[in-house]
Amino acid sequence: MNIVYACILTLGLAVGTALAAENYNLPVLGEAADGEVLTAEHQPVRLHDLMAGKPVLLSFIYSTCNDVNGCPLATQILHKIGSQLQSQPELAGKLRLLTLSFNPQHDSPEVMRQYGAGFNTKQLDWQFLTTASEAALQPILDGYGQSVQKIYDSQGRFTGTYTHLLRVYLIDAQHKIRNIYSLDFLRADLVSADLQALLNPSPAAPLPAASQAWQQAGDNRQNYQHNDYQTHSLALAQRHGQAAKLISYAQHPPLGLPKLPVPADNPLTPAKIELGRLLFYDRRLSLNNTMSCAMCHIPEQGFTNNEMATAVGIEGRSVRRNSPTLYNVAYAEKLFHDGRENRLEQQVWGPLLAANEMANPAIASVVAKISANPDYQRRFKTAFRQPANMQNIGAALASYLRTLNSADSGFDRWYYAKQTQAISAAAQRGFALFTGKAGCNQCHLLSADSALFTDQLAHNTGIGYGAAMGTTPAKQHLQIAPGQFIDADSAGLQAVSSVAPSDLGYYEISQNPADRWRYKTPTLRNIALTAPYMHNGALASLTDVVNFYNQGGIANENLSPLIKPLGLNTTECADLVAFLQTLTGSNIQALVEDGFAAPVGDVGQP
Incomplete structure (x- = not known):
């Protein structure tokens, strides 16, 4: 599923960013399930027959749902999507909407016809469906992974309401599921872009040489701030390796x-x-x-x-x-x-x-x-x-x-195998700082014959405290594309995002107030490969990490006594980074x- 694209969509709606579909394809997520349903005109028909010839948005609702964030909201959003797509000539008539009730005991064909009429669907290819019985419905629900449970009162009587997770399925004309939306990502812009991607798939990119694939794959966003940024990400089909x-x-x-x-x-x-x-x-x-x-x-x-x-x-x-x-x-x-x-x-x-x-x-x-x-x-x-x-x-x-x-990193060959030229002079100076003036080895331990670079303990460096107690500015400077930045109102961003949950670190496990914002000491091995850093990814580079510790973290009542200003100059900070970059293992490629x-x-x- 196009998860990253869906995440970008939310920001796009907040700031008015245009969405484009020409650079991605939708994978096949599985076969769309079939089954016999009833149309609003009481006609029995196979679900697959209703999907023939057009991409379909399939949703499941029940007409008596009174959850304001449930079925009525989903149907309103679908109506908005259909209406907006009608204004796009290249997409008009190319999408069919099917809405199936999961309450056949109440939702007869006539009820579904009246329910659909309330959404003024005359200009849309939208059909409201039901089934003859729960026995006919259940295999369809199972086929789409729709979990639906009846709610009973204290006497064991069905209340007429259900608990369920709303899902909407984008299905191609060959009965293949191509995307699954929750209400969080059921948006007209996203569906429109996905529909265009489905109708006009992008040509496959040429495959790189297998021996270079591991180096070219991934996208660490280096130089992302520049307009000439180019991604190095590979599609799954382009990933070739050797066991x-x-x-x-x-x-x-x-x-x-x-x-x-x-x-x-x-x-x-x-x-x-x-x-x-x-x-x-x-x-x-x-x-x-x-x-x-x-x-x-x-x-x-x-x-x-x-x-x-x-x-x-x-x-x-x-x-x-x-x-x-x-x-x-x-x-x-x-x-x-x-x-x-x-x-x-x-x-x-x-x-x-x-x-x-x-x-x-x-x-x-x-x-x-x-x-x-x-x-x-x-x-x-x-x-x-x-x-x-x-x-x-x-x-x-x-x-x-x-x-x-x-x-078996450069450091290991220098320190344990005694290969004097295995790392640079700057890295050697950085190691002297690591074990001396900077005191990094107080938490990132090493011994005479091996090094895990961790004390296996948890510490408060202030990074969690800063994230929890910091204030949000009225405007946030955001990057939305290579070389493209905007200043977005924080209130507008909050309107399309959920409130970030608090994170108190080890306190959530121990319930000891002294453990607030304590997090496990990570290993430093292969640290140059694993940006961004800290438990919340708050620091983008090793230079940022060294500068953070050089300033003494962020002061708070539970700050570890090991965290204090280091007094490193610019050259010393660079040497320390040079040492950390020698900790990459020799078998990474394998x-x-x-x-x-x-x-x-x-x-x-x-």
């Missing part, structure tokens, strides 16, 4: 890393690692088959996301924290920025179930989806000698994550190309 022998990075960690801790109840095997790798890249593990773990932890972007300060999950839903890198995550004693988990096997269920990440409603739904796939059935029996369940799904993903170990070689999940299959 690596991942278990070797666990059994024999690269120079500079200690022996890998592997739990006794989940020993590593090639079968588990390969299974976990498939799960990690499989978009089908999300509620609507569009999000995988790798879409927030992008291999070519340091297994994080260089393009966003904080992550974006399913349907463009905002996540309040930055995607942490997964390099060397097997060595982390605490996981997530607030340290709330301590085992990889358990950690994986957080994003799988979070409503703003992969949005699965329950563990059982993930297990059921995986268990229905014949290939996964075979692989779980091979790896674990049992069907998929909560424990072994976590064990498989954890097994893959334990192989993402990267070191791990990225291995990720490129992994399948991403065929959304057209079960």
Whole structure:
């Protein structure tokens, strides 16, 4: 799904930015389900027959819904979309709207006809439908993943109301689902652009050489402020790689890393690692088959996301924290920025179930989806000698994550292998500052034979305090395209966005006021690859990070006593950055190309 485009849409509506569709294509998200429905004229017809010849916007409502933000709002938005599209000659008559009731007990064809008449649909190709019974309706709802539940009173009587998540489906003339909108992203501009992209697909770009793909992929927004900026992002079809022998990075960690801790109840095997790798890249593990773990932890972007300060999950839903890198995550004693988990096997269920990440409603739904796939059935029996369940799904993903170990950096060859020319003189001066005047090694530890560059603890640097307690200016200077900036009213931006949730760090786990705005010390390995920095992506570059610590963080009552002004001059700050840039592992290319070689999940299959 075109999630990033949907996010840009919201800003475009606020500031009047024109949207264009000529540079993207809509992927096929799956087959549109079929079933027998009734028209407003009481005529039985197959749903697929109503989809023939035109792209379709399919929605589900019930006529007696009294939720002001529910069915009436969705239908009003669809009416607005249809009306606006009528003013575009190139799109007029090329879209059909179908609205199906999920309350056939009340919503007869006559009721649906009267309901539709209230929206003045004479100028639109819009049909309001129902079904002959709930038995006829249920397979259709199941086919589209529409979760609908009746509300009962204390005596067990149906109240006539439902709980449901509104979804609108863009379906092409070949019965393929091409986009799924929630109310947050059901906007006329977006649908118009998507419809144009559907009717006039962009030609495929030429493929780069496979050996260069890992370097060209990703988009770190360097020089984005200039009008001549060019993206280096690659489509999924352009990603080519070579599978690596991942278990070797666990059994024999690269120079500079200690022996890998592997739990006794989940020993590593090639079968588990390969299974976990498939799960990690499989978009089908999300509620609507569009999000995988790798879409927030992008291999070519340091297994994080260089393009966003904080992550974006399913349907463009905002996540309040930055995607942490997964390099060397097997060595982390605490996981997530607030340290709330301590085992990889358990950690994986957080994003799988979070409503703003992969949005699965329950563990059982993930297990059921995986268990229905014949290939996964075979692989779980091979790896674990049992069907998929909560424990072994976590064990498989954890097994893959334990192989993402990267070191043997320039620093490691200089410091541990004693290769005196392995890093520059500036970087060597930077290391002296790191362990001396700057005192960075008080939290980012290293020992005589290995270095994880973390104390595995949590500290308050002031960055969380500043984000929580800072004031919002009346106008915000925003960049909306390469070389294009605007000053937008904060009130206007707030009107099209939700209020950012508060983030109190480890306090949310411990409930100890002294833990407010404390976050886990990250490893510094491969730090040059994992911008932006801090738990909320607030600092864009390593220079910004060094300057932040040089000024002594942001003062607050819980500021760590280790954080204080460093007194570094400009040359010393540059030397410190030069040292940090030597921490990139020598096997990065192999791990990225291995990720490129992994399948991403065929959304057209079960």
